[in-house]
Amino acid sequence: MIPDYLSLDIPESDKPRLVIVGGGFAGLELARNLKNGPYQVVLFDRNNYHTFQPLLYQVATSGLEPDSIAGPLRKVFDGFRDFYFRMVKVESIDYQGKTINTPIGKLSYHFLVLACGSETNFFGLEEVKRKAFPLKKVVHALNLRSHILQNFEKAVLTADPLNHQRLMNLVIVGGGPTGVEVAGALGELKLHVLPRDFPDLDFSDMKVFLVEGESRLLGAMGVEAATNAKKYLEQYGTEVILDTVVTGYDGQTVFMNNHQSIESHTLIWAAGVHGNMVDGLPHLVVEKSRILVNEFNQVENVPSIFAIGDIALMKNQDAPKGHPMVAQVAIQQGRMLAKNLKAVLQGKSMQSFKYKDLGSMATVGRKKAVVEFPNGLKFGGFFAWLLWMFIHLISLIGFRNKLVTFVNWVWSYFTYDKGNRLIIRRFDKEKTSPVEAG
Numbered sequence: 001m002i003p004d005y006l007s008l009d010i011p012e013s014d015k016p017r018l019v020i021v022g023g024g025f026a027g028l029e030l031a032r033n034l035k036n037g038p039y040q041v042v043l044f045d046r047n048n049y050h051t052f053q054p055l056l057y058q059v060a061t062s063g064l065e066p067d068s069i070a071g072p073l074r075k076v077f078d079g080f081r082d083f084y085f086r087m088v089k090v091e092s093i094d095y096q097g098k099t100i101n102t103p104i105g106k107l108s109y110h111f112l113v114l115a116c117g118s119e120t121n122f123f124g125l126e127e128v129k130r131k132a133f134p135l136k137k138v139v140h141a142l143n144l145r146s147h148i149l150q151n152f153e154k155a156v157l158t159a160d161p162l163n164h165q166r167l168m169n170l171v172i173v174g175g176g177p178t179g180v181e182v183a184g185a186l187g188e189l190k191l192h193v194l195p196r197d198f199p200d201l202d203f204s205d206m207k208v209f210l211v212e213g214e215s216r217l218l219g220a221m222g223v224e225a226a227t228n229a230k231k232y233l234e235q236y237g238t239e240v241i242l243d244t245v246v247t248g249y250d251g252q253t254v255f256m257n258n259h260q261s262i263e264s265h266t267l268i269w270a271a272g273v274h275g276n277m278v279d280g281l282p283h284l285v286v287e288k289s290r291i292l293v294n295e296f297n298q299v300e301n302v303p304s305i306f307a308i309g310d311i312a313l314m315k316n317q318d319a320p321k322g323h324p325m326v327a328q329v330a331i332q333q334g335r336m337l338a339k340n341l342k343a344v345l346q347g348k349s350m351q352s353f354k355y356k357d358l359g360s361m362a363t364v365g366r367k368k369a370v371v372e373f374p375n376g377l378k379f380g381g382f383f384a385w386l387l388w389m390f391i392h393l394i395s396l397i398g399f400r401n402k403l404v405t406f407v408n409w410v411w412s413y414f415t416y417d418k419g420n421r422l423i424i425r426r427f428d429k430e431k432t433s434p435v436e437a438g
């Protein structure tokens, strides 16, 4: 029962109502491009902020504070007319009745856009899901940061050699950009930061393992980038384990399909994502937890619903298996859909979405990165790292976040230090599953 004092409180309008679920890269770009336009826009998100996921790993490794990578949604939409933001989780859709259902009540729509992104895919490994750390939300990054710092504090107090080693070992699963970036940042902490914080610990005991199922890192990039990333990580002492799949984790021991195991209290899961589904769509339009859409991002056979970003699966000649689940696809689809939704009201035809690949990059700790452009230009090292920093800085939401992040990075560059490593809110993975905490 919904208490009668709660209501979504969206007024009627003479404009058609467009409901957007998700204020991530895709939803935000769509809503921004419909500013004071022909629709009444209602945006739902379970958080009151947009998360800049590419820098979550910096929060987890004490490089940045969480508010540097999160943009308050209400501030973004300051000055928008006939626009309503509601911090509410959308639970399901009634596509025949054209309504969405939330814990606060229902809302009807003329058009609905699903932009709810993706969540961590544990590939059915239930115990891993309960004990490993995902990295999809700000709370995940904060929990992981507390956990890592707590482990070093505990290591100082732990005489038992096995337990000590479990506290000092960190294992990352998944050698894509996220896994590589986390491993690089941990390598940097090990080399430059933690030995100063903990003079009573021997950091040659701190081991970082990166486990990847394929025969090389950074599968979406070229061989050169993969080789460079591995070389940079090994310079930090990271042990890169290729062609190996993690098959289980009981909170203390990581089991692998090569019949070996690693003792560790910390398993960071960066091995994949799948769509973050909302209930109620016909089964036929859902494939591998993503929503099948046509070239206009319109859900197959449900013309009043669109899906954009990670949740959308658009298969075409350019992308027979669908587009990569990256920010640029989400942004470009949001922008294109805004144009198409305006066209619909003007009686014009919609234009097909064409993805413009702007290139790929990944950073590996301090002063090193790998970059690839679609025209074949590729390079690694210091200039790649400078470019990586510039691109990420300009992509952050709001001038304040850009400035604070810039100051942090300059400070870190000159001092070899990181942000304040405070354990404000303790996290106990034995009491709360890291994936559910938030």
Ligand SMILES: Cc1cc2nc3c(=O)[nH]c(=O)nc-3n(C[C@H](O)[C@H](O)[C@H](O)COP(=O)(O)OP(=O)(O)OC[C@H]3O[C@@H](n4cnc5c(N)ncnc54)[C@H](O)[C@@H]3O)c2cc1C
Residues within 6 Å of the ligand: 021, 022, 023, 024, 025, 026, 027, 044, 045, 046, 047, 049, 050, 051, 052, 053, 054, 055, 056, 057, 088, 089, 090, 091, 115, 116, 117, 118, 135, 136, 177, 178, 276, 278, 308, 309, 310, 311, 325, 326, 327, 328, 330
């Ligand atoms: C650690 C990490 C690093 C990454 N690094 C890169 C990178 O370097 N470069 C790159 O291009 N991409 C990167 N990505 C991928 C990129 O972040 C995603 O492709 C992008 O965020 C997808 O945008 P989206 O709008 O589809 O979803 P999201 O940005 O995930 O936004 C989805 C939004 O929907 C909201 N939501 C979900 N369900 C509901 C619901 N039921 N009701 C209300 N709100 C809901 C969520 O709160 C969220 O705000 C990274 C991802 C991660 C996790």
